[in-house]
Amino acid sequence: MGTLATDRSSYRAYTPRPFTRDERADVTILFGGLHWRAERVLSAVFASQGYRAQALPTATKEDLLTGREVADIGQCCPTSFTTGNLANFLRKESVRIGSDEVSRKYVYFTAGSCGSCRFGQYHQSYEMALRNVGLEAFRLFLMAQDSLDQGAAKGDGLEINMPFTLGTVWTLLCTDLLQSIEYQVRPFEVVEGETAKAVDESVDYLCEVFRRRPNRGRKWGPLLWHLTTPYFVNALRDVHRRFGAIEVDRLRVKPIVKITGEFYLQTVEGEPNYNIHRWLESEGAQVYPAAIAVWLDYWMRWYVQGFEDHIGIDRFARQKMQAVRTLQRLFGWTYNRLRRAMGNLPAELPDQYELRRLAAPYFHSRLSGGEGDMLVGKALWAHLHKKAHMTCELSPYACMPNTMSIGAMQGALGRHPDLLYAPLEIKGDAEVHALSRCQMILTEAKKRAQKEFDEVLRRTGMTIERGRDMLANRPEMRRATYRLPHLGVVGTAANLVLHLAGQGRR
Ligand code: SF4
Numbered sequence: 001m002g003t004l005a006t007d008r009s010s011y012r013a014y015t016p017r018p019f020t021r022d023e024r025a026d027v028t029i030l031f032g033g034l035h036w037r038a039e040r041v042l043s044a045v046f047a048s049q050g051y052r053a054q055a056l057p058t059a060t061k062e063d064l065l066t067g068r069e070v071a072d073i074g075q076c077c078p079t080s081f082t083t084g085n086l087a088n089f090l091r092k093e094s095v096r097i098g099s100d101e102v103s104r105k106y107v108y109f110t111a112g113s114c115g116s117c118r119f120g121q122y123h124q125s126y127e128m129a130l131r132n133v134g135l136e137a138f139r140l141f142l143m144a145q146d147s148l149d150q151g152a153a154k155g156d157g158l159e160i161n162m163p164f165t166l167g168t169v170w171t172l173l174c175t176d177l178l179q180s181i182e183y184q185v186r187p188f189e190v191v192e193g194e195t196a197k198a199v200d201e202s203v204d205y206l207c208e209v210f211r212r213r214p215n216r217g218r219k220w221g222p223l224l225w226h227l228t229t230p231y232f233v234n235a236l237r238d239v240h241r242r243f244g245a246i247e248v249d250r251l252r253v254k255p256i257v258k259i260t261g262e263f264y265l266q267t268v269e270g271e272p273n274y275n276i277h278r279w280l281e282s283e284g285a286q287v288y289p290a291a292i293a294v295w296l297d298y299w300m301r302w303y304v305q306g307f308e309d310h311i312g313i314d315r316f317a318r319q320k321m322q323a324v325r326t327l328q329r330l331f332g333w334t335y336n337r338l339r340r341a342m343g344n345l346p347a348e349l350p351d352q353y354e355l356r357r358l359a360a361p362y363f364h365s366r367l368s369g370g371e372g373d374m375l376v377g378k379a380l381w382a383h384l385h386k387k388a389h390m391t392c393e394l395s396p397y398a399c400m401p402n403t404m405s406i407g408a409m410q411g412a413l414g415r416h417p418d419l420l421y422a423p424l425e426i427k428g429d430a431e432v433h434a435l436s437r438c439q440m441i442l443t444e445a446k447k448r449a450q451k452e453f454d455e456v457l458r459r460t461g462m463t464i465e466r467g468r469d470m471l472a473n474r475p476e477m478r479r480a481t482y483r484l485p486h487l488g489v490v491g492t493a494a495n496l497v498l499h500l501a502g503q504g505r506r
Contacts, residue, residue: 014127016139018155019107030108032056033082035269037175037203044207045167058270059085064428070132071125076398077428078264081272083129090135099135108140162222170232173338176291178202180346185480187286188248202239209235236341246480251467253453253493255445258288258382261394262370262402265426266290273394274431288388293335298374300328301352343481350381362408370401376408383419386490390420390445397427420445449491456494460501470500
């Protein structure tokens with residue numbers, strides 16, 4: 001008893017040794033947890049700021065097992081994947097150059113939060129994992145999510161300033177748009193592999209664009225420049241032109257599957273989510289990926305709500321709320337400006353306040369953690385606006401917010417029984433089970449896509465042969481960059497038939 005009362009050593013917070021400016025040239029900053037396009041361009045942003053940086057390899061099943069072994073076994077699976085991923089990378093490097101050298105040569109940089117879920121405990125997980133692999137001297141740093149300019153992080157080696165933060169945000173916007181167009185084109189490409197090649201070249205090109213980003217000072221100058229410059233717009237126009245060389249056959253009938261779920265699982269592309277994006281495509285679906293920008297938009301909405309709740313308590317709450325709303329509007333405006341540069345092909349940002357309104361009967365907007373009320377809101381939004389035939393929600397094993405949202409979705413399904421919803425529990429090691437469950441719902445989605453297509457043919461009096469003849473005379477419509485209007489049906493092929501029928505009448 002006495003020992004428990006007096007021994008405070010167990011409560012010591014993790015304090016990394018500082019990372020200093022003098023070390024910058026020799027130390028490599030490790031980061032990860034996003035999709036590969038964003039990670040590659042982010043490396044260029046780090047380089048443009050004078051850092052050496054390297055994205056960790058995408059996590060594997062082996063990393064999951066290591067994460068369970070060296071950190072808390074009951075933690076949610078994204079925590080196991082990411083801690084195991086870091087631990088395995090460092091272990092391998094330790095074998096190569098020794099653990100002292102690893103602790104000297106690398107630091108890890110990740111997003112942090114107080115979190116109402118596991119997210120608030122990530123650093124403890126990492127710390128435990130590092131201790132268990134004998135690397136307690138290794139340094140990891142958290143970037144708070146609520147400040148654009150955080151100055152030097154634990155020493156002056158890493159400075160999270162305006163140019164760095166803006167570079168990160170613009171990277172996420174540009175690579176979101178690229179990912180969106182990629183998933184709209186690949187399922188319809190006539191020559192296999194052309195889309196992958198265009199994406200690869202575009203990512204290399206964007207790396208160069210971000211590496212050559214001009215230096216506009218350190219405080220408000222960079223913000224003004226990023227908001228007003230045509231620099232990124234022109235770069236994305238070039239990317240759009242590259243895609244223009246790809247020929248597509250949009251008469252292929254495919255169900256559209258919207259991916260939602262916990263941030264890491266919906267974003268990453270690899271073993272942590274059973275390669276679900278590629279798997280769905282191989283099963284004949286068109287994937288509607290989850291943009292990181294939607295989460296950033298939600299994060300701003302979260303602060304707006306917080307200030308909204310303090311009106312009448314904090315006398316500046318209204319002004320603070322307006323300030324974040326302005327920031328949020330600027331964010332949406334920037335997204336749309338960049339989207340226009342890509343011919344308005346990438347998916348639009350859903351309105352956060354509409355998502356909140358849609359989710360409100362089922363999930364309280366003030367419940368935080370994970371994606372909060374957004375999972376319910378996004379599933380309903382995609383269904384009601386005819387954006388997808390089906391929603392596939394990637395729900396991590398042992399994730400509290402996702403479990404709540406799956407429960408809440410039952411209420412939404414009661415009122416919208418037509419909504420095709422596949423919540424997949426992702427454990428990392430139960431692939432067959434999760435994919436077979438997804439396949440069951442996907443089969444229904446395929447039937448709906450076909451039925452919708454047949455119905456449109458019947459309504460317009462068109463045939464597939466007639467459609468192909470019309471397309472043969474309109475080469476611009478066979479380009480990947482041709483923007484097909486959304487004409488009130490979900491599927492790409494069905495919208496194309498309606499569009500062709502409209503053109504035929506002119
Ligand atoms: S949202 Fe879920 S999976 Fe993600 S950190 Fe929180 S508990 Fe873990």
